[in-house]
Amino acid sequence: MSMLACLSNGGGNLALKQMHFGGESFVVNTKSSCQIKVGDGCRIRFWYDKWCGSTCLKDEFPPLFNLSVDKEGSLQQFLARKTNDTDWNFNFRRALYTWELPDVSRLLSLLASAPSLTTGCVDCLVWNPATAGSGPFSASSLYSFSTSLLGPDLTITKFIWCNPLPPKVLFFGWLAWKNRVKTAVFLHNLGILGSNTSPYCIFCKSTPESANHALLHCPFSWSIWSAVLSGWGIQWCIPYSVADLFNWWLSRKLRDFIAKIWRAIPFVVLWSLWKHRNDCVFSNAHPNSVDLWELIKIRLAHWLKASIKDFPFSVSDLVCNWRNIRSFI
Template structure:
């Protein structure tokens, strides 16, 4: 649709040139009906409810300037093109680089550890979103106005602090108990770091060689994924026995205050 759809890559022309759209007699026409081919050259042909005047003439000149960027090809079907690759074909790498806001040559060791760890792809993808702060914790939902009150944004595990990615996975008392047990199982004593990227790098450093480090990363992925799954089962399924397990363990360590 010429006016309604973002076919030229600058947003819909309907929104950008609202006054011209209101005057158009071709509001619901596709691009192919907005002109004609003449000796292999595309000619635009507009029909208006009345003669353009004043500022409308300037807006029309701006519209024709925008349309010069459209390279229409005769007798060829439309097709989707991925603009982040020179060949026009989609690639995971280019979308990853785009989301990271990095240049193609730049790498981050955290993501390298995540993608090469021996773990299912859905868990790796989850950890990737953790590093970007894009999991749907309640602080993000509050910002997007999916929920509306501070009480709704409290952590479902401890019920005391606003749920954020950092709190839920690293500093919540319930999560801390899990991490303390994991570190004790590995024979390590260390301070807890609330930043996901640094936390993972610290955890990977427990291993003495690359193979062991990948194993540590796999353990780290298992812990954060398990905490997220427990959280979701409490929130969405009301699985009370899981919550009781966390709280019975938590109450033994937090004192009576």
């Protein structure tokens, strides 16, 4: 089974590197300091694996590695060829020149302090106790350690992806959170849109269309958010960004199915605003906040009914009696 463990950091800045062990490769966070624990030496490749120090021997001694005819040999095989504690048989393809002998001396000096074999124990990967705890390495321990470094981003990531909505809606919410929505300003900055194309918002036609403007600050978009929240008797101040919107949204603690509705609302609104924007840009539709608000409630009701078992509200409850839903809060 491959030990390739690639993580999604949900927006975190985790530095990853590739490590090798026993002929397999995997990706870990550089801060985790995963290391090899020597057992019987059968799974450790003498030249390739970092079993003796922080660098593999092929990188530390490249001329000697190139001369070896047993590049894939295990540590156990190399040790089996020893005639005594200091006499290593590296199995080079030719006799060494004088200028190559210092490298051999340096290699022998390094091997003198190398970990010894333990008969009956399997070679394995472990965490470095100084930086990442203790115990054997596993995919689950790698995930647990890496997610512990994400902090608030992990909460937002779970908020986005652990939601009973279509993947396309959640993916757009993720793009909005990362400020990667392809607005006019975004495309102008990339050089995709020329100077002859207007960068102004299709809704208000007075402000350059950034993601925060199109999805939050535009008077048209704000009227939609106001309709959503005023219907539940909630007053708020407009957030600066989608990230701020998500943080505020998560700060409200609701219960049961009301919480599921509440957590789904911002993604349906964001996706519907952007889809309506595209209809106006590409299909010559006209901005219509009344129709869009009704469509948002219909989408929310149908998606939740389709994905949540025993959802207690009907489509009519959410579409026609939006204000009454707040009585369950």
